[in-house]
Amino acid sequence: MTAVSLGIPAVPPRGFGNISELEPFPKYAKRELGNAQQRRNLTHATHTIRDKRLKVVSELPDWEALRDAGSAIKTEAMERLPELLAQFEEQFTARGGTVHWARDAAEANRIVEELIRAAGPDETGPDENSGATEVVKVKSMATQEIGLNEYLEERGIAAFETDLAELIVQLGHDKPSHILVPAIHKNRTEIRDIFLREMPGVDPDLTDEPRRLAMAARAHLRAKFLSARVAISGANFGIAETGTLGVVESEGNGRMCLTLPETLITVMGIEKVLPRAEDLGVFMQLLPRSSTGERMNPYTSLWTGVTPGDGPQNVHVVILDNGRTRALADRHGRSALHCIRCSACMNVCPVYERAGGHAYGSTYPGPIGAILSPLLTGIEAEENKSLPYASSLCGACFDACPVKINIPEILVHLRGEDVEERRSKPGARRLPSQFDLAMTGASWAMSDGARMGLLERGLPLGKAAAGRYGVISKLPGIGAGWTQSRDIPAPPAESFRQQWKKRDGSRPATDRPATEGESK
Amino acid sequence: MSARDDILARIHAALGTAPAEVTPSAAEVTSGGAEVTSGGAEVTPGGGEVTSGGAEVTPGGGEVTSGGAEVTPGSGEVTRPYRTTSGLAQDELVALLVDRLEDYKASVEIVGRDGLVEAIRVRLDGKTFVAPAGLPSEWLHSSLAEHAVTDSREAPLGVDRLDALDAVVTSSAVSVAETGTIILDGSPDQGRRAISLVPDHHVCVVPVETIVGLVPEGFARLDITRPLTLISGPSATSDIELERVEGVHGPRILDVLIVR
Ligand code: SF4
Numbered sequence: 172m173t174a175v176s177l178g179i180p181a182v183p184p185r186g187f188g189n190i191s192e193l194e195p196f197p198k199y200a201k202r203e204l205g206n207a208q209q210r211r212n213l214t215h216a217t218h219t220i221r222d223k224r225l226k227v228v229s230e231l232p233d234w235e236a237l238r239d240a241g242s243a244i245k246t247e248a249m250e251r252l253p254e255l256l257a258q259f260e261e262q263f264t265a266r267g268g269t270v271h272w273a274r275d276a277a278e279a280n281r282i283v284e285e286l287i288r289a290a291g292p293d294e295t296g297p298d299e300n301s302g303a304t305e306v307v308k309v310k311s312m313a314t315q316e317i318g319l320n321e322y323l324e325e326r327g328i329a330a331f332e333t334d335l336a337e338l339i340v341q342l343g344h345d346k347p348s349h350i351l352v353p354a355i356h357k358n359r360t361e362i363r364d365i366f367l368r369e370m371p372g373v374d375p376d377l378t379d380e381p382r383r384l385a386m387a388a389r390a391h392l393r394a395k396f397l398s399a400r401v402a403i404s405g406a407n408f409g410i411a412e413t414g415t416l417g418v419v420e421s422e423g424n425g426r427m428c429l430t431l432p433e434t435l436i437t438v439m440g441i442e443k444v445l446p447r448a449e450d451l452g453v454f455m456q457l458l459p460r461s462s463t464g465e466r467m468n469p470y471t472s473l474w475t476g477v478t479p480g481d482g483p484q485n486v487h488v489v490i491l492d493n494g495r496t497r498a499l500a501d502r503h504g505r506s507a508l509h510c511i512r513c514s515a516c517m518n519v520c521p522v523y524e525r526a527g528g529h530a531y532g533s534t535y536p537g538p539i540g541a542i543l544s545p546l547l548t549g550i551e552a553e554e555n556k557s558l559p560y561a562s563s564l565c566g567a568c569f570d571a572c573p574v575k576i577n578i579p580e581i582l583v584h585l586r587g588e589d590v591e592e593r594r595s596k597p598g599a600r601r602l603p604s605q606f607d608l609a610m611t612g613a614s615w616a617m618s619d620g621a622r623m624g625l626l627e628r629g630l631p632l633g634k635a636a637a638g639r640y641g642v643i644s645k646l647p648g649i650g651a652g653w654t655q656s657r658d659i660p661a662p663p664a665e666s667f668r669q670q671w672k673k674r675d676g677s678r679p680a681t682d683r684p685a686t687e688g689e690s691k
Numbered sequence: 692m693s694a695r696d697d698i699l700a701r702i703h704a705a706l707g708t709a710p711a712e713v714t715p716s717a718a719e720v721t722s723g724g725a726e727v728t729s730g731g732a733e734v735t736p737g738g739g740e741v742t743s744g745g746a747e748v749t750p751g752g753g754e755v756t757s758g759g760a761e762v763t764p765g766s767g768e769v770t771r772p773y774r775t776t777s778g779l780a781q782d783e784l785v786a787l788l789v790d791r792l793e794d795y796k797a798s799v800e801i802v803g804r805d806g807l808v809e810a811i812r813v814r815l816d817g818k819t820f821v822a823p824a825g826l827p828s829e830w831l832h833s834s835l836a837e838h839a840v841t842d843s844r845e846a847p848l849g850v851d852r853l854d855a856l857d858a859v860v861t862s863s864a865v866s867v868a869e870t871g872t873i874i875l876d877g878s879p880d881q882g883r884r885a886i887s888l889v890p891d892h893h894v895c896v897v898p899v900e901t902i903v904g905l906v907p908e909g910f911a912r913l914d915i916t917r918p919l920t921l922i923s924g925p926s927a928t929s930d931i932e933l934e935r936v937e938g939v940h941g942p943r944i945l946d947v948l949i950v951r
Binding site for chain 2: 239244249335339352396397413421448456496
C-alpha cells in the first residue's frame with residue numbers, strides 16, 4: 172500500500188474502538204430498510220438539512236473559493252503535521268495547559284480515567300480517594316470512537332452526555348445514527364417514552380412537544396452542570412500557532428461544560444490541527460453552513476490553555492492517533508483526514524438515506540464513514556471489508572463536501588485495495604473465483620468491440636428471464652449479491668450498438684429522433 | 692519510546708519525511724522546522740491550491756514557518772481568494788446585523804449614546820442581574836443599583852449565585868454582520884464566560900464601531916488566545932425531528948443594543 176523510506180516498518184498500527192462494522196453492511200442495511208419509521212425520519216431530516224444548506228451556501232458568492240482554501244489548508248496541515256502538533260503542544264503548554272498523547276483508544280481511555288481520578292473527589296464519590304465519579308460531556312466524535320463512556324462506566328465513573336440528541340441516545344441505550352443529529356432515527360413520541368422511563372424526577376405528564384422535551388432535558392442537566400467538577404470534550408479545531416482549541420455547538424451545553432467545571436479534558440485527533448488563527452475565518456464559514464445549514468451555529472467557544480480566574484484552571488488535551496497515522500500513510504486515502512465532520516455528505520447520500528447510520532456500524536456513518544473506518548483499521552481488517560462497497564458512487568458527497576474530499580475516488584481505491592489484498596493472501600479468504608472471473612471476463616469483452624458485440628447478442632435472453640414485470644429479482648452466481656437488495660431492470664432486447672447499426676450510422680447526431688436516448 | 696515520539700515517528704513514516712529534527716522536544720521545533728516539512732514538497736504538486744511562493748510569513752506563525760526556502764514550496768501561504776472585506780458602509784453593516792440577529796429570534800434595538808442608559812434600564816427593570824466589573828458604570832441607571840451585583844476574575848461569584856440571578860448585561864468585542872455573530876473576549880466590560888452563560892437573559896451592548904462585515908474580518912480583529920465566545924442568537928436545538936427550539940442551556944433571551 173505505501174512505500175515508506177527510512178526503513179521504518181511500513182504501515183502504522185490500526186485503530187480500535189467503535190470504528191468497525193458490527194456485521195457486513197448489506198446484511199445490516201437490509202434489516203434497517205424494514206424500519207419504515209426510521210426511513211421516514213431520515214428522509215425528512217436529510218432533505219430538510221440539505222435544502223437549508225443549499226440556501227445558505229448560495230448566499231456566499233465566494234463559496235467555491237472558501238472550499239478551495241479549506242482543502243488547501245487541510246492539505247498543508249497534513250504535510251506539516253509533526254511540526255504543527257509540536258507547535259500546538261508548545262503553545263498550549265506555555266499557556267498553562269497539559270498535553271498528553273495517546274497511540275490508540277485504550278491509551279486515551281486510560282489517560283482520561285487517570286485525569287478524572289486526579290481531579291479529586293466529588294460529593295457523590297464513595298470515599299475521598301475515589302476521585303470524581305461523575306463527569307459531564309460535550310458531544311464528541313473522538314470520545315465516541317474510543318468508547319470512552321463505556322470504559323468509564325465499567326470503572327464506576329458516570330459520564331453524562333449533555334447534548335440533547337446524545338442524551339436521548341444515551342438514555343435510550345441506543346447508538347447515534349447521524350453525526351450531527353444523532354437521535355434523528357427517533358421521533359418525538361419515542362423520545363418522550365425514553366424520558367418518562369429513564370429520566371429521574373421527570374414530569375409524568377410530559378407531552379411529546381419538542382419544546383417540552385427540550386425543557387425537560389434542560390431541567391435534568393442543569394444540576395449536573397452546576398455541580399460537575401470535570402468535563403470532557405472533543406475539539407473541532409486546534410490552532411497550532413496559538414495552542415487554541417475550539418468547540419462548535421448550538422445548545423449551550425458545550426459552553427456549560429467548557430466554562431463551569433474546574434477540570435477540562437479534551438480528546439482531539441491529530442488531524443484537527445490547523446496552522447493559523449487566520450484559518451478559522453475559513454472553517455467558521457464552511458462548517459456551520461455545511462453542517463446545520465445555518466449562517467452560524469448559536470455558540471462557538473475558543474480557549475487557549477488556562478485563563479486565570481475564568482473557566483477551568485486544570486486544562487488538558489489528549490492528542491489521539493488511533494489509526495489516523497495509518498490513514499495518513501495511504502497516499503490515496505489520506506485526504507479522508509481532512510474531514511471536518513459536518514455531515515453534509517450523509518445528508519445527500521442515497522444509500523445513507525435508506526440504510527440509516529446504524530448500518531455502518533462505526534461511529535462514522537455515511538460516505539465519510541465508508542472510507543474513514545476502513546482507513547483507520549486498515550482494509551484488511553475483516554470487519555470493515557464491506558464498507559467501501561456501501562455506495563453507488565453517484566458523487567453527490569464529493570459535491571457537498573466543504574473541504575472537497577473526493578470520497579468516490581477513495582471508495583474505488585479502497586475497493587481496489589480490498590481486491591488486491593484478498594488476491595495476495597494465499598489460502599486465506601480469497602476472492603470468490605466467480606467475481607475474479609467476471610471481472611477478468613468483463614475487461615476482456617469490453618476492450619474489444621467485436622467481443623462486446625458477440626456478448627450483446629445474448630441480450631434477448633435476459634429479456635426472457637425477466638418475466639412479466641420486466642425486472643430480474645434473482646441473478647445466479649456472483650450476481651446474486653447484487654439482487655439480494657435490489658431488482659434490476661431487464662436488459663433491452665437490443666443493445667445501443669445493435670440499434671445504431673440498424674439505423675444509418677452516418678447521420679449527424681442532431682437528426683436523431685428525441686426518443687432514441689430513452690431505450691428501455 | 693514515549694507515545695508522543697511514537698506518534699510523531701508514525702506520522703513521519705506515513706508522510707515519508709525525516710523525523711530526526713522534530714522529536715527531541717517541543718522547544719526545538721522552531722529550529723527544526725525546515726527539515727521537518729521539506730519532505731512535504733513532493734506532495735504539494737497535487738494540492739495545487741497551495742501557492743509555492745509564499746514570501747509573506749503568516750502572522751504570528753513567524754518563528755515556526757521561518758524555516759526558510761525549503762519550507763515554502765510545500766507549506767507556503769495558502770492562497771485566500773475568498774472575500775476578506777465586505778466593502779459595506781456602516782449603515783449597511785448595521786442593517787445586515789439587525790436582519791441576521793432577528794432571524795435568530797434575538798431582539799435588537801439601535802440606540803444613540805444617550806439612549807443606552809434608558810434602553811438597558813427598561814430591559815433590566817425589576818430583575819436581579821450581574822454586570823462585569825469593567826462595564827462603564829454610567830451605562831447603569833441608578834435605579835438598577837439595588838438589584839445589581841458585580842463579578843470579576845478577582846472576585847468571582849459562585850455558580851449557584853449566578854444561577855439565582857435573572858439576567859446579565861455585558862458589552863462585546865466584535866460583531867460579524869453577515870452571520871449575525873456577537874463575539875465576547877473576556878475583556879473587563881464583558882467579564883468571565885460564566886456570567887454571560889448561567890443567567891437566562893443576556894442584555895448585550897454592541898458598539899457600532901465593533902461591527903464588521905465578514906467572518907475573516909472578525910477574526911482579524913481578535914486576539915484568539917483570549918477566551919472567546921461566539922454568540923449567534925439565543926441557545927437552540929433542532930435535535931427532535933429537526934424542529935427548532937430556542938433556549939436549551941444557554942440564555943433563552945438575547946437582547947442586543949446596538950449603540951451609535
Ligand atoms: S467528508 Fe466532507 S461532507 Fe462528509 S462530513 Fe467530512 S467534511 Fe463533511
